[in-house]
Amino acid sequence: MTLQFSLGTAAPETVDTACILVGVYEQGMLTSAAARVDSAAEGVIKRQVESGDITGKAGSTTLLFAPHGVTAKRVLVIGLGSQKTFDEARYQKVSIEAARALGKLPVADAVSYLTEVDVPGRDSAWRVRIAALTTDHAAYRYTATFKPRDKSKQVTLTNVSFAGNADAQTGLDQACALAAGIEFTRELANLPPNICNPAYIAEQAQTFADGQGDKVDCRVLDHVEMERLGFGSLLAVARGSVNKPKLVVLEYKNGNEGDKPYAFVGKGVTFDTGGISLKPGPGMEEMKFDMGGAAAVLGAFIAAVKMELKVNLVCVVPAVENMPDGDAYRPSDVITSLSGLTIEVLNTDAEGRLILCDALTYTAQTFHPHTIIDAATLTGACVVALGKHATGLMSKHDDLAAELIAAGEKTLDRAWRLPLWDDYQVQLDSGFADIANIGGKSAGAITAGCFLSRFTEGQRWAHLDIAGTAWDEGRKGLATGRPVALLTQWLMDRIA
The missing domain is CATH 3.40.220.10 (Leucine Aminopeptidase, subunit E, domain 1)
Known part of the structure; x- marks a missing residue:
């Protein structure tokens, strides 16, 4: 620091x-x-x-x-x-x-x-x-x-x-740990995509783990292993890039033996052109921030480790680059996710949910977590709805939503809950696959959450859409480090 x-x-x-x-x-x-x-x-x-x-x-x-x-x-x-x-x-x-x-x-x-x-x-x-x-x-x-x-x-x-006197020391110690996590998040997100690619994210995670002795384990899955396991959705997004995808997995075991871990999953699109559904040129340079969710969950993981929180914690980061190429996936492709559900691709710029769905499935199947929270710069629709002040929160679990909102209030890293009603699920119907990857013009942030909910059935899960809060606007806008404080506070509250 x-x-x-x-x-x-x-x-x-x-x-x-x-x-x-x-x-x-x-x-x-x-x-x-x-x-x-x-x-x-x-x-x-x-x-x-x-x-x-x-x-x-x-x-x-x-x-x-x-x-x-x-x-x-x-x-x-x-x-x-x-x-x-x-x-x-x-x-x-x-x-x-x-x-x-x-x-x-x-x-x-x-x-x-x-x-x-x-x-x-x-x-x-x-x-x-x-x-x-x-x-x-x-x-x-x-x-x-x-x-x-x-x-x-x-x-x-x-x-x-x-x-301040001795009563304030706890707050200072927490601040130092949080600052380290937030600085890591901001620095990683601010780096240009020719430096911060999937391999770089994996290297940074491994370096942190190596510095923690036996407290933290790091495993990195490459595209060969992911193909063997069936990560069809994530690998489809990555096909157009020469920068091969990585799945980064960090484990911190500091809770009671046998306790189910908490799990953070973060979207790590190190640059998003939109793929074949190419984005407009103006503002595309900001798409280096499309790995803000990955940076944030890694930052929260670092803060938790530095605080020595008595929890078992898993952090999973699917890291890819979404590029147009002769081998890139296309609109109308049907891909098979790790869960077995087939997905009709209607827009290749709705790629974040396609890498997250496989990461969420892997997390649930591998670690059987107590709770999964994902963070992702997922939709422009969330920015339209909530602006730059509040993170969009979606969950079918009222108690979990309330916990996250309370953590946001404590840290002033606020979230606002959006509905995740089954009424919206019909917008994801497809005539050619189990589900489509977009739900049309209306309720874009919500239908993105509905898409992810199909891959978290039976899980205690919440989705944080940080598209509006992960970085400041403008050519000189920097990463904010959100929602590291919210996620870390939520963990702290679990052991309070």
């Missing part, structure tokens, strides 16, 4: 650091830390409040340089908004803006006192965890494919301390 985090109890006016962060509510109401700084600096904050330079508007920032009477070289004042309506969402917002402002300063270390701010219903461990994660997220820089730069004269933020 790039940043190092710690806890501290030093008084804000005496702590020796490059920058301290304190909060001010609207109407000039100072937090405890801000009041102590203001008193030591002979009213410097209150004077700026009175002049209107500090408004307390939520997310606003004001930098005070070397105020007399304060040991820190800088004081960054963060607006908290109205105290009466302050809640967890506002806390996350101001934490993000504070982290962004801090990241723009030429400082190597800082101490944040925002973690002392009261958040109704949340304890100090939660506050520290959110503050650390938002700081780490803002500090992330993608540099893998840039020309190396001379960093000898650059001042980079490397150490951040948060106000």
Whole structure:
């Protein structure tokens, strides 16, 4: 992890650091830390409040340089908004803006006192965890494919301390593990497809497993073994690419012996042209992110291992590239999945569900898991329905859906449930196979979920469509790391 985090109890006016962060509510109401700084600096904050330079508007920032009477070289004042309506969402917002402002300063270390701010219903461990994660997220820089730069004269933020006592240590430890998983997810998803292909994903998974000793096992199935086993649907998608598919399987056995594992399955299309059903050119460069589900389940797996969660966990990643070629699969092809169900291909751009169905079947048959959760950048229809804020959640199990929604609320990595009623299944009827791979123009996200449900019968299963949440829009948009926090929190809740 790039940043190092710690806890501290030093008084804000005496702590020796490059920058301290304190909060001010609207109407000039100072937090405890801000009041102590203001008193030591002979009213410097209150004077700026009175002049209107500090408004307390939520997310606003004001930098005070070397105020007399304060040991820190800088004081960054963060607006908290109205105290009466302050809640967890506002806390996350101001934490993000504070982290962004801090990241723009030429400082190597800082101490944040925002973690002392009261958040109704949340304890100090939660506050520290959110503050650390938002700081780490803002500090992330993608540099893998840039020309190396001379960093000898650059001042980079490397150490951040948060106000908190021993009660907050759990939150800090969780944040460090989550940050490692999220950084792994973001870095993997941000890489270009000429680097991050199926073999590269397999190598990264193997490297992580090798670094964990006997705690983690890694197995990689190649196209020859998958053909022998009958992965007809996954292999059909991969036929058009010179980059051969891989099925990556990670196992973490840290629960009770004999307990059924939890299973994560992630869509790993390292680049999606749409195949013969070629996508339009504009925006196609974003299709390197079509392995966001794979990156996310691997990141959640890493976070769980680093937290040493007392669970048995399996992570399965079908990794392929969807390319047009003389050997590519075609619309109207009928393919046979690992489950034995035949599938009529109506559109080769609906490929994610075709690799997931075989991966889900393999996971169920091989590991007999307690619960399977898949994550996939599956449908543009989900983006139309929910935008970039909420992950689409589908499950026939009300209790599982409720667990995932609750985990999303705790982490502010939210999901919204969409129906998975049998009424929609008729849209997948085919005259030439057991099922078609698309369901027509209406309810595209839901019919994709319905398709996957055909391959998870008898399983406790949920589907997360992260097409809108896995990366930010635009040519400079980066991977977000979602839903690593949601998935990891869900696991944590299972052993709470």
